[in-house]
Amino acid sequence: MTQPHITAEEVEELFAKLDEVQLNDPQRALLSAILKVAGDVTEVTGLSGAADDRPPDDRSFSDQFATAFTPHQAALVVEYAAAPQENLISRNNPPCPPVPPGSAQAAMISRRGTPSSSQP
């Protein structure tokens, strides 16, 4: 049988669709198992780079992890483009729960956006 050509985008679309499917736990476990098998037998291109012909690792995973960290060397600072930091949401939203003692901060925003004309 001809192996179908699957792209990373197609995988993402499938995941997005599956996210919208309501499953109970056994169904979700079964689907997860099916996807594992599918992932093992289907070649997916464009994920993060295909296999290459480099030699095998010259150091074990555990050795690498043991020596991976060097303190006080993080000099790289990246400033991504940033949206205005004014909290639009806080001015915007429906009520939020009262703040229980010890919670993080005043509940300035709620979990949803501006109510439309038909919603409280």
Place this chain on the structure above:
Amino acid sequence: MTVPTVLVSMPFMQVDRPSIQVGLLKAIGEANGFPVRTLHANLDLAARIGPAYYRLLAEHRGRQVGDWLFSVEAFGAAAPDVDGELPAEFADELAYLAGESASVRDRLMRTREHDVPAFLDALVDGGDWHGTGVVGFSSTFQQNTASFALARRLKERFPDIVTVFGGANFDGVMGLELVRSVDCVDYAVIGEGDRAFPRLLAALAAGTDPADVPGVARRDGDRVVATEAAPPLDQLDDLPAPDYGEFFERSASLGLPTAETWLPFESARGCWWGAKHHCTFCGLNGTTMRFRAKSPQRVLDELVGQARRYHAFRFEAVDNILDPAYLKELFPALAAGRHDFQIFYEVKANLTREQLKVLAHGGVTHLQPGLESLSSGVLRLMDKGVRAAQNVNLLRWARYYGLHVGWNILWGFPGETEEDYLAQAAVVPHLVHLQPPASAAGIWLERFSPLYAQPDRFGPQRRTFEASYRHVYPEGVDLDRVAYFFDHEFVDALPPSAYAPLAKAVADWAEAWSGGPPSLTFRSTRGFLRIEDRRRQGHDGTYTFHDTLADIYVACSERPTTAPAVRSALGLDRPVADVEAAFEQFAERGLMFLDGNLALSLALPATPGR
């Protein structure tokens, strides 16, 4: 014959934006040949008491303080709590309302006894009400009693004025009870008003009974006569653009700034996710869940038209959820047209990196994705339809593309465990380079939500209307039918202490951002990876990985991925267990987020904008 009409938006509508409700209905009324004026009366109170204080009252709606401020003027001698017990009863929660030199109670009582009556007097005395046939009130959240108070005074002064109420507070049984129990309400539109409102005006003009109009209710003695609402509007493209002209005129006359105004626009109604799987806590879309959207071209035309009309570039979608079709048509068109808009949208959290890039390039700067939790178990209890790894991934790519994310952590769901929250508290320190939640707190029980409407599904619960309602409405109002928020306790609820570690972790997260956002970035090439960790002051450092480990980490950067998928994508000879072991090691160092069988690298590419 026409009926001169005024549509009013009363406190505590936000002061910084026009009301899309009255703006849209004005445009609809005029399209049907009825002269309609809008009155953003909320601006007058904001100018009177000061915008900063007004915003505090409008933004915090934990208790019904706004409605309480107007209840004496709305209900007269029948009003409860004339002596002002509410501030004392909820003193701890209302501490944010203290003035510079006044206690919370003194400040609120002054507002209630002096500012509110003066505000209402000025509206009635200073308004051009002669010849007005209909005064309509749009009421959402804490706009009820302010609207009743003005309606009551207007009807005393101008007995021929007909009052019409509508908006979310009149949806379903809430509206029917308010029509029954509040004398100054002549008619109410129950549900969407786009078609009912002009038909109601036409009935009044023709002298026929408005209660024959689908969706309109009126009082008849001690009962309510209502005609079943017409089906919700399908073709949103048929709606006119909202008319905000009088908002800007009134703001200018009152000296209120409008340069930073976000213009509300509506591109869709309902919720396509909620129509299939209603999130258990959500009470929005009480009777109109079905999703409907304007065409992408129509939305584009409306944004351009409103920008030119009101000299504005900031737009706030009032939609509950983004139409996925816009990702392929609207936002690419906005990007291609080089429109310099800043747009706010609510979205579902399962957006991919590429989709967030499309949104960012299309002008979206602010997102509200409804993340709600960092636990897949709790998200499943909510019926959210996403996993925690997807939530974290959205936060990652939103940061990368410069999108401001407004979100909360919620707790208090039937079936959750203490472990759900201990696990979240444990992972939060690894996420501090991502935008923190604005709050972490328990859910509220809202009318129309599954948690409210389906008690058999979620187990026994104690519930009663939220406690401050009884300080607002007279005895004759059935609060079980009017209230939108309910105090509750599920029988298997966790103790408050179960949430304390997560609350502390979230507080630390917010604190970490107070001096500028921490960062966790990587640079990579094939077989080599360097991660720069600047998440915790005093613990900065660099991680370096080579060969397969480097490739595994990068393979889990785009989206949450399984070990078999990584093994396959990289063509590894190693067993899946080796990949899983690498996941665990990365996670132990706070470099990966593990969610069941999914792994997600937490660092962001150091090279921006790709």
